Amino acid sequence: MTVNRENAPDAAAARKTPTVAASPQAPDDAASPQAAGSTASAQAAVGAEEPAHPTNRLDEMVHQRHRLGILTIADEAERVEFTYLRETLGLTGGNLSRHLAVLEEAKLIEVAKGYEGRRPRTWVSISAQGRASLDAELDALRQLVARRSQRAARPKPK
Amino acid sequence: MSSDPQALLGELAALRLSARRDRHAYWLPLLLFGALALVATPLYTDSIGPDGLRGGMGGPALAALGGDLLDHATALGWFWLGALIGGYLISLWWYRRHARQVGLQTPTRLYLRTGVLGVLGGLALGPVLMWLLRNSWTPVSEVAQVVLRPVASLLWLGLMPLVVVGAGLLVLARLERSRFLAGTALILLVALALAPVYVNVVDFGATFPRWGFLPVVLVPATILIAAGGAAYLRTARPAR
Numbered sequence: 341m342t343v344n345r346e347n348a349p350d351a352a353a354a355r356k357t358p359t360v361a362a363s364p365q366a367p368d369d370a371a372s373p374q375a376a377g378s379t380a381s382a383q384a385a386v387g388a389e390e391p392a393h394p395t396n397r398l399d400e401m402v403h404q405r406h407r408l409g410i411l412t413i414a415d416e417a418e419r420v421e422f423t424y425l426r427e428t429l430g431l432t433g434g435n436l437s438r439h440l441a442v443l444e445e446a447k448l449i450e451v452a453k454g455y456e457g458r459r460p461r462t463w464v465s466i467s468a469q470g471r472a473s474l475d476a477e478l479d480a481l482r483q484l485v486a487r488r489s490q491r492a493a494r495p496k497p498k
Numbered sequence: 499m500s501s502d503p504q505a506l507l508g509e510l511a512a513l514r515l516s517a518r519r520d521r522h523a524y525w526l527p528l529l530l531f532g533a534l535a536l537v538a539t540p541l542y543t544d545s546i547g548p549d550g551l552r553g554g555m556g557g558p559a560l561a562a563l564g565g566d567l568l569d570h571a572t573a574l575g576w577f578w579l580g581a582l583i584g585g586y587l588i589s590l591w592w593y594r595r596h597a598r599q600v601g602l603q604t605p606t607r608l609y610l611r612t613g614v615l616g617v618l619g620g621l622a623l624g625p626v627l628m629w630l631l632r633n634s635w636t637p638v639s640e641v642a643q644v645v646l647r648p649v650a651s652l653l654w655l656g657l658m659p660l661v662v663v664g665a666g667l668l669v670l671a672r673l674e675r676s677r678f679l680a681g682t683a684l685i686l687l688v689a690l691a692l693a694p695v696y697v698n699v700v701d702f703g704a705t706f707p708r709w710g711f712l713p714v715v716l717v718p719a720t721i722l723i724a725a726g727g728a729a730y731l732r733t734a735r736p737a738r
């Protein structure tokens with residue numbers, strides 16, 4: 341499964357990219373040529389029998405690995421400082437700023453800038469929407485893991 | 499970070515734990531309140547003992563946290579009023595300083611609210627209990643004498659301030675998401691709940707020593723200082 345589309349963030353691209361949840365993708369099985377050749381009605385029948393694949397619930401805005409890291413750390417505290425995020429996630433200042441801008445524009449975090457003495461400080465806090473998105477993302481990932489475990493445990497046809 | 503869901507979940511859990519460890523700063527409130535309890539120890543000395551007849555202290559309302567039983571109840575009340583206010587304020591200052599240094603801020607509003615409500619509740623508890631036990635409708639006072647007896651015992655022994663400390667630590671444990679602190683707070687509260695029991699275990703008879711009540715404050719102080727020391731060592735130890 342390849343869900344990380346980018347390493348360097350592009351705020352504009354991320355804004356334009358519809359979330360996976362909003363545009364359901366075909367499940368993993370359908371990526372094979374055989375599955376791709378199946379009819380839409382067959383897919384609909386499968387969809388009616390089984391719940392939607394967990395990848396449909398992954399949100400690209402949140403799923404990008406660094407943004408997921410930012411949200412995870414921000415969810416652990418009331419506020420987190422820019423320097424802590426930069427050092428913990430091993431990002432450059434510019435790269436982190438762009439990720440924060442993407443998340444702030446999506447209203448998943450709030451950014452407060454100020455000074456402590458003469459030292460500039462940027463504090464990041466997760467919003468209620470950000471917390472809900474993070475929970476949904478983690479839930480979808482857990483479902484993916486559970487689905488994979490179930491598939492591995494299923495006896496293979498001879 | 500990995501793109502494999504299982505590995506990704508593991509890395510996120512590690513990231514969360516690492517942030518939580520960096521955020522933990524509860525060793526100072528534990529050591530601070532433990533030290534304050536130790537400082538208060540001389541005020542828990544008493545010349546009469548638990549079974550002696552005595553009149554009410556009749557101290558000022560603001561000194562009500564010291565209870566109504568011990569020789570130094572009024573001084574104890576003033577001490578704990580200042581110690582609780584000072585202790586909570588120092589704890590808040592400490593969390594702000596820690597947030598500035600580390601870059602992760604713990605929410606402390608609920609902790610502060612618990613402290614304020616605890617102090618006000620501790621001050622109001624005496625008159626409310628007295629009214630319920632003595633001046634209310636007979637069936638109410640009879641039930642209150644049974645149900646509220648343990649609470650009244652803690653109040654009279656001057657232990658309500660340590661209950662406020664325990665409640666604050668329990669709230670702090672939730673805010674810090676720390677099982678260690680939650681366990682410490684629960685052990686402290688259980689030790690306090692048992693204080694009226696173990697103060698009467700040794701029968702001193704007519705020769706009650708002045709230090710007879712000291713275990714009620716020494717045990718909680720030891721719990722707080724031991725847990726604070728352990729928490730400090732855990733914080734100071736480099737993460738593996």
